[in-house]
Amino acid sequence: xxxxxxxxxxxxxxxxxxxxxxxxxxxxxxxxxxxxxxxxxxxxxxxxxxxxxxxxxxxxxxxxxxxxxxxxxxxxxxxxxxxxxxxxxxxxxxxxxxxxxxxxxxxxxxxxxxxxxxxxxxxxxxxxxxxxxxxxxxxxxxxxxxxxxxxxxxxxxxxxxxxxxxxxxxxxxxxxxxxxxxxxxxxxxxxxxxxxxxxxxxxxxxxxxxxxxxxxxxxxxxxxxxxxxxxxxxxxxxxxxxxxxxxxxxxxxxxxxxxxxxxxxxxxxxxxxxxxxxxxxxxxxxxxxxxxxxxxxxxxxxxxxxxxxxxxxxxxxxxxxxxxxxxxxxxxxxxxxxxxxxxxxxxxxxxxxxxxxxxxxxxxxxxxxxxxxxxxxxxxxxxxxxxxxxxxxxxxxxxxxxxxxxxxxxxxxxxxxxxxxxxxxxxxxxxxxxxxxxxxxxxxxxxxxxxxxxxxxxxxxxxxxxxxxxxxxxxxxxxxxxxxxxxxxxxxxxxxxxxxxxxxxxxxxxxxxxxxxxxxxxxxxxxxxxxxxxxxxxxxxxxxxxxxxxxxxxxxxxxxxxxxxxxxxxxx
Amino acid sequence: xxxxxxxxxxxxxxxxxxxxxxxxxxxxxxxxxxxxxxxxxxxxxxxxxxxxxxxxxxxxxxxxxxxxxxxxxxxxxxxxxxxxxxxxxxxxxxxxxxxxxxxxxxxxxxxxxxxxxxxxxxxxxxxxxxxxxxxxxxxxxxxxxxxxxxxxxxxxxxxxxxxxxxxxxxxxxxxxxxxxxxxxxxxxxxxxxxxxxxxxxxxxxxxxxxxxxxxxxxxxxxxxxxxxxxxxxxxxxxxxxxxxxxxxxxxxxxxxxxxxxxxxxxxxx
Numbered sequence: 001x002x003x004x005x006x007x008x009x010x011x012x013x014x015x016x017x018x019x020x021x022x023x024x025x026x027x028x029x030x031x032x033x034x035x036x037x038x039x040x041x042x043x044x045x046x047x048x049x050x051x052x053x054x055x056x057x058x059x060x061x062x063x064x065x066x067x068x069x070x071x072x073x074x075x076x077x078x079x080x081x082x083x084x085x086x087x088x089x090x091x092x093x094x095x096x097x098x099x100x101x102x103x104x105x106x107x108x109x110x111x112x113x114x115x116x117x118x119x120x121x122x123x124x125x126x127x128x129x130x131x132x133x134x135x136x137x138x139x140x141x142x143x144x145x146x147x148x149x150x151x152x153x154x155x156x157x158x159x160x161x162x163x164x165x166x167x168x169x170x171x172x173x174x175x176x177x178x179x180x181x182x183x184x185x186x187x188x189x190x191x192x193x194x195x196x197x198x199x200x201x202x203x204x205x206x207x208x209x210x211x212x213x214x215x216x217x218x219x220x221x222x223x224x225x226x227x228x229x230x231x232x233x234x235x236x237x238x239x240x241x242x243x244x245x246x247x248x249x250x251x252x253x254x255x256x257x258x259x260x261x262x263x264x265x266x267x268x269x270x271x272x273x274x275x276x277x278x279x280x281x282x283x284x285x286x287x288x289x290x291x292x293x294x295x296x297x298x299x300x301x302x303x304x305x306x307x308x309x310x311x312x313x314x315x316x317x318x319x320x321x322x323x324x325x326x327x328x329x330x331x332x333x334x335x336x337x338x339x340x341x342x343x344x345x346x347x348x349x350x351x352x353x354x355x356x357x358x359x360x361x362x363x364x365x366x367x368x369x370x371x372x373x374x375x376x377x378x379x380x381x382x383x384x385x386x387x388x389x390x391x392x393x394x395x396x397x398x399x400x401x402x403x404x405x406x407x408x409x410x411x412x413x414x415x416x417x418x419x420x421x422x423x424x425x426x427x428x429x430x431x432x433x434x435x436x437x438x439x440x441x442x443x444x445x446x447x448x449x450x451x452x453x454x455x456x457x458x459x460x461x462x463x464x465x466x467x468x469x470x471x472x473x474x475x476x477x478x479x480x481x482x483x484x485x486x487x488x489x490x491x492x493x494x495x496x497x498x499x500x501x502x503x504x505x506x507x508x509x510x511x512x513x514x515x516x517x518x519x520x521x522x523x524x525x526x527x528x529x530x531x532x533x534x535x536x537x538x539x540x541x542x543x544x545x546x547x548x549x550x551x552x553x554x555x556x557x558x559x560x561x562x563x564x565x566x567x568x569x570x571x572x
Numbered sequence: 573x574x575x576x577x578x579x580x581x582x583x584x585x586x587x588x589x590x591x592x593x594x595x596x597x598x599x600x601x602x603x604x605x606x607x608x609x610x611x612x613x614x615x616x617x618x619x620x621x622x623x624x625x626x627x628x629x630x631x632x633x634x635x636x637x638x639x640x641x642x643x644x645x646x647x648x649x650x651x652x653x654x655x656x657x658x659x660x661x662x663x664x665x666x667x668x669x670x671x672x673x674x675x676x677x678x679x680x681x682x683x684x685x686x687x688x689x690x691x692x693x694x695x696x697x698x699x700x701x702x703x704x705x706x707x708x709x710x711x712x713x714x715x716x717x718x719x720x721x722x723x724x725x726x727x728x729x730x731x732x733x734x735x736x737x738x739x740x741x742x743x744x745x746x747x748x749x750x751x752x753x754x755x756x757x758x759x760x761x762x763x764x765x766x767x768x769x770x771x772x773x774x775x776x777x778x779x780x781x782x783x784x785x786x787x788x789x790x791x792x793x794x795x796x797x798x799x800x801x802x803x804x805x806x807x808x809x810x811x812x813x814x815x816x817x818x819x820x821x822x823x824x825x826x827x828x829x830x831x832x833x834x835x836x837x838x839x840x841x
Binding site: 071072073074075077333334 | 712713714715716717
């Protein structure tokens, strides 16, 4: 099938197309520069056209979500929609059902989403849920930061075997990249403890977060994985943690990037807003966004996403289980905890972010500060760490805040947010606004580049035909006006067209077609011999401590239908 | 004033759902509107006229001028008066699940028994049930930790298990007896039970008041005696007789009060 999207206003930062009126041509699921006369013409004159969105960090599939749905039936009734001829019934707000997740991302014009935390033991479950999510391609990141085998190799300083272990475990879990959550902290939680800072060792192992992160970054570059190491740093959510974050960023800066990769960074720091607090307690907490933004502005080895608080009632879920316990101690709401054997832990608790509350407001303002203080939009990605800081369905609202400093001022003046926004942060003094090119960068081009996707996040010839068209005429519309913020939010949450691999999946804000999501995974070549040795070495420990047999541990091929395999040549 | 009378003519074993037929939505409906309306039954919809004869008298400018009479057995009609904010509903028979759930105003009277979840998450208005109610009357939604916050529920018969789970305001009066865990997790509000209670009232209560005028089968361990009072005034009401006052639930550092009739509960003295 061939399409030609005619006369749209195209924003494609990767190819330096900044609001030009041009046609986008599609053939056989790819962007092309020529189509035959049979191509179907779709008139999008003067409408906003971008590549389909790419999300670098979201929790959408896996056991945490399942626990959340079981645990929060009261969330499931928010957002209930009956089935239609094409879609199944929708439920849920912060933890939507699997099909709902696909429909909502698709309606916002997104095409690729990263599931940010997959414990290897639960990888099968994750892939099963991905099979139930339609319309978006999903790249799962496998958790390594608190894995016993990893800790053992780090302790021994055996990076070669660690590289073979990671490459083997990415194959076993069908993972796309390396994720590291509160390194050593989630392991310490097994003893009822946490670690503080990057130099506090995990009990028994005597290994620190610094060592684990450095080792994983080195291994990531040895293997030449498309994405860099993806880290959720220590001390999440603790006032004063910005210093830990700065140390984390600084501790890997001497590591050389693998020359074969297309990305610029060697480490991606996720949901940075949760790691940018100053002060010593919640009484005197303030913003630590400035030193962090300053560091990122001056260094090129780090990229980040924000984890913007959206001021909603949501559900937090993370492998940082000790942090969830801290949150339970603060709020007293219902808390769930999960132990993942030799690999990690996880926790879950509802969270109410309210504009009336000082702490929620501080978090909201720090997120926006990061967006506005980090000068290069290629280094920062729009996320909400969905659903931790807010559900992904609020992305359009965040865009409306970024595009209008008037709207932000209005919120602070109308007391929609607490006075801490102006008293404890510099948000009131920041009048930078994002334009459509910046928005396209932080939602498409930058995340695609950071994740190492060459065929996504842009509209150049050869790219996947993942396109979003919005019912808005950017040349006639002023998004900086506060009164236009609701329009931006409304329009971006219901794409005029979302095209996925050359198929129209959304039309006029409604799901027009349901296609299965593809599982994106990295297959490292060139480590086969070492992988075999490593497997032999660890099997005694595996058999002794795991509750399941290795034969049942592996994610078999039929769990990842359909999939895209990214072959990584490690010998390069 | 507008009176809408629905008289059942056919029974459905699968429950009908009436959350769209509340005064807020139907105050300006005429007979034709009702005749074209299709009521949800299971996963489908069928014409309301298949199941009811409909009569309408008078007219209304707003929901507060509407009186709906459901003239017969509504034992298989769920969500009667759900989310209503004004007007009156009279049920001349039993009501199925969720009668008066999430109502914010107006009044409902059921001249029969009500099934479970009557007055769930009520935020205002009044719900009166002349017969018995089943489980979870005046509670929160499953999983939700914020329950009934305002309004009055009066039950003239008995109440089932877990009355007023997570209640945070409002008043509940039960003339008859009550099953286990009345007022569990409550943080505020007033519950008065006229008859006997099986076991464990007010478990994990943080605050609020529960009064039991009958015999209590078993008290939870988290309640400490504060004293015995004669003719106490509770919640602005003068009670007659001797009452034992307990404080609790100390397991959650609660400051709620549980009052037991001393005469009927001599074993606890």
